[in-house]
Amino acid sequence: MQKTVYYIEGDGIGPEVWAAGRPVLDAAVQKAYGGERRIEWVELLAGEKAHRETGEYLPGATMQALRGAQLAMKGPLTTPVGQGFRSLNVTLRQTLDLYACIRPIRHFKGVESPVKHPDAVDMVVFRENTEDVYAGIEYAAGSPEARRLLEFLRDELGANVDAAAGVGVKPITEHCSKRLVRKAITHALDTGRSSVTLVHKGNIMKYTEGAFRGWGYEVAAEEFAGRVVTEDSGQSADVVINDRIADAMFQNALMYPEQYDVLATTNLNGDYLSDALAAQVGGLGLAPGVNMGDTLAFFEPTHGTAPTIAGKDKANPGSLILSGAMMLEHAGMPEAAALIHASMDKVVSSGRVTVDLASQIPGATTIGCAAFGHLLGEHL
Ligand code: NAI
Numbered sequence: 001m002q003k004t005v006y007y008i009e010g011d012g013i014g015p016e017v018w019a020a021g022r023p024v025l026d027a028a029v030q031k032a033y034g035g036e037r038r039i040e041w042v043e044l045l046a047g048e049k050a051h052r053e054t055g056e057y058l059p060g061a062t063m064q065a066l067r068g069a070q071l072a073m074k075g076p077l078t079t080p081v082g083q084g085f086r087s088l089n090v091t092l093r094q095t096l097d098l099y100a101c102i103r104p105i106r107h108f109k110g111v112e113s114p115v116k117h118p119d120a121v122d123m124v125v126f127r128e129n130t131e132d133v134y135a136g137i138e139y140a141a142g143s144p145e146a147r148r149l150l151e152f153l154r155d156e157l158g159a160n161v162d163a164a165a166g167v168g169v170k171p172i173t174e175h176c177s178k179r180l181v182r183k184a185i186t187h188a189l190d191t192g193r194s195s196v197t198l199v200h201k202g203n204i205m206k207y208t209e210g211a212f213r214g215w216g217y218e219v220a221a222e223e224f225a226g227r228v229v230t231e232d233s234g235q236s237a238d239v240v241i242n243d244r245i246a247d248a249m250f251q252n253a254l255m256y257p258e259q260y261d262v263l264a265t266t267n268l269n270g271d272y273l274s275d276a277l278a279a280q281v282g283g284l285g286l287a288p289g290v291n292m293g294d295t296l297a298f299f300e301p302t303h304g305t306a307p308t309i310a311g312k313d314k315a316n317p318g319s320l321i322l323s324g325a326m327m328l329e330h331a332g333m334p335e336a337a338a339l340i341h342a343s344m345d346k347v348v349s350s351g352r353v354t355v356d357l358a359s360q361i362p363g364a365t366t367i368g369c370a371a372f373g374h375l376l377g378e379h380l
Helices: 014-033 047-054 060-067 088-095 144-157 174-191 209-223 246-255 267-280 318-330 334-350 369-378
Strands: 002-008 038-043 071-074 100-106 122-128 195-200 228-230 239-245 262-265 288-292 297-301
Touching: 002 060, 014 038, 014 318, 014 334, 014 369, 071 318, 100 174, 100 267, 122 174, 122 267, 174 195, 174 209, 174 239, 174 262, 195 209, 195 246, 195 267, 209 228, 209 239, 239 246, 246 267, 262 267, 288 318, 297 318, 318 334, 318 369, 334 369
Parallel strands: 002 038, 002 071, 071 297, 122 262, 195 239, 195 262, 228 239
Antiparallel strands: 100 122, 100 288, 288 297
């Protein structure tokens, strides 16, 4: 079995984390399947490298390949200033309709955390990626657009809003809510996880957040009957679906993390929640992620280009490597992914780590990006 993975090296520390990380992914596949399975890596250009070689930051050939792809990985991309679009990352996500941002969060032994039992955290956050207040529909206080909108709200709909307000719009649709929750439930069933929690502020925002909750339960009942049951049904099944109000979820994540498994939530809640949970297990340093649509899964580390350490062999390739492990799991190579996780546990707890982690591990020895990659390969 051979899987084609399109990859974008990325800017800043991108080339060095790839150089350290890709051999670890290949070695894990080789070790797990002895040559029976392999990855075919196909490079696509984007970002500064693309600009140098083609004059464009996001060449048409890259988008064309990604439109037909199932698996892709990328390093971080600099947001070019004044190029006519907000960010390459946002452009990729929107154009390819990568509607689910998925972040698994677990603790690695040895990494210092602000809580007593970081090892109790083992969750996967499914964050809706396309709508909510991130849709970019916003008008500045005092602008003609804001004034018109506020007049309409007051005169036509009887809403009592201060005419001097800045305003934003929070669209939440049945289609986008259901496809996100469908993905979360499917993931829970496929990976043997026991619960899916819908996280929302439906008590306050009834027709957006509350509707998300309602559509989430609907998709569970309509499409997964028998395999998914609600918490209060008194029945048992592969997966229990429940819901929590977002503020209570933040408390529960700290106090009873062992009770939570897969979380499915709207865009803004998901943004806060995934970073808060990452902090709970010791920061963003090792956090992997994926943006997924219906056909394409696009894996990436959660950090940026770290320009101040680029080219200095100081970057931590862990987030890219763990994103690669997620990719291997998704591509039907879970044994290779498990080898990477076990190796990461061993190397991190040995305390020979890159400078960012060394500063969090008492008595640790600092090693470079390339050496950290080598060590992970050796411990597979
Ligand atoms: P950043 O993640 O690049 O850096 C934040 C801090 O973390 C810095 O101190 C940096 O040195 C450190 N850091 C980040 N990754 C590290 C690693 N692997 N090993 C060791 N230390 C690491 O975020 P920042 O500074 O906000 O953004 C820099 C650039 O990256 C911007 O152009 C931004 O747009 C872009 N960016 C791209 C992302 C992507 O492609 N997905 C995500 C976030 C930012």
